[in-house]
Amino acid sequence: MYDHETSSLWSHLTGTAIQGPLSGSQLTVLPATQTRWGAWKTAYPATRVLPHDYAGQRDEYARYYAGGDAGILGRKRADSRLPPKDLVIGVRVMDLPKAYWLDSVVNAKVINDTFENLPLVLLATSDESASVYERNLNGQTLTFEAVGSTVHDHETGSTWEPVTGKAIAGPLAGQSLTPVPATTSFWFGWFDFFPGTALYK
């Protein structure tokens, strides 16, 4: 992508300018949530939403998603730990990368992990998306588990909402987990930028 002001070129995946006057600059990556519209507007009733008026007549990438091609110019690197177009949730902790196979997150609904000494939890937010949170709260490390369609923590038995990262019942009701910026990417895109990435699958 490029910016109108300087025509510098930026990497979507890292937020770094790689050519032009701002080369070497780094954008701040903010946390975002992928989920279904129904779940999002339930969690945030005052939300505003981009209308469909802006969408194109068709999804230009429909064939690309469905096909086997990985990358428009072909692949320059290979990593057979996953098929190239499987989706991963990528995080960076202390500049070190780790990817979580989206299928494993969605199947488990909850994955407790610790990466570079940072306790993390991945919570499925639909059957094709997930969010990442720190699982330290007020000096306590929480361990989460899926119970039916809800998420509880072992330590206090509080009930948590995956889309917002907030406890909605139990001793911790009203408390929020800290979201961790994460990137949903095709596996081949993630390992091209982060060839040394750890992978959870």
Add this chain to the structure above:
Amino acid sequence: MSSRRSLLWVMVATVALVAGLVAVAGRHSIARNPTGAVVESGGPSFDAIRSDEIQSILPQDAIPALIKPAYLSASQASDIYDQEEVIGVVINGDARAYPLSTLSAHEIVDDDVGGRSIAVTW
């Protein structure tokens, strides 16, 4: 993106199109452990793109970004189905949702949300 200083960025989900637009050289040996849940590899943690590795395949604005678009309230957005996937952002209590179908067509939305200048990228 109104100024360089206010250029903050929301990385949402990134279509790996990025990796297709650039050519990254070099290979690294990868340690494989097909039975383990966590698999470490032996390459560098980050492989920056060099400027000379970039190939342009589309002119600027061939995929037009949305800049400060109009939004609807949840009750007004009757043509967005509950099952549609969206990217959601909340900044200082200001919640916005971006349907993936729209992001696929435009790839970038530039806006001010909750007092911060952000780009939502897909």
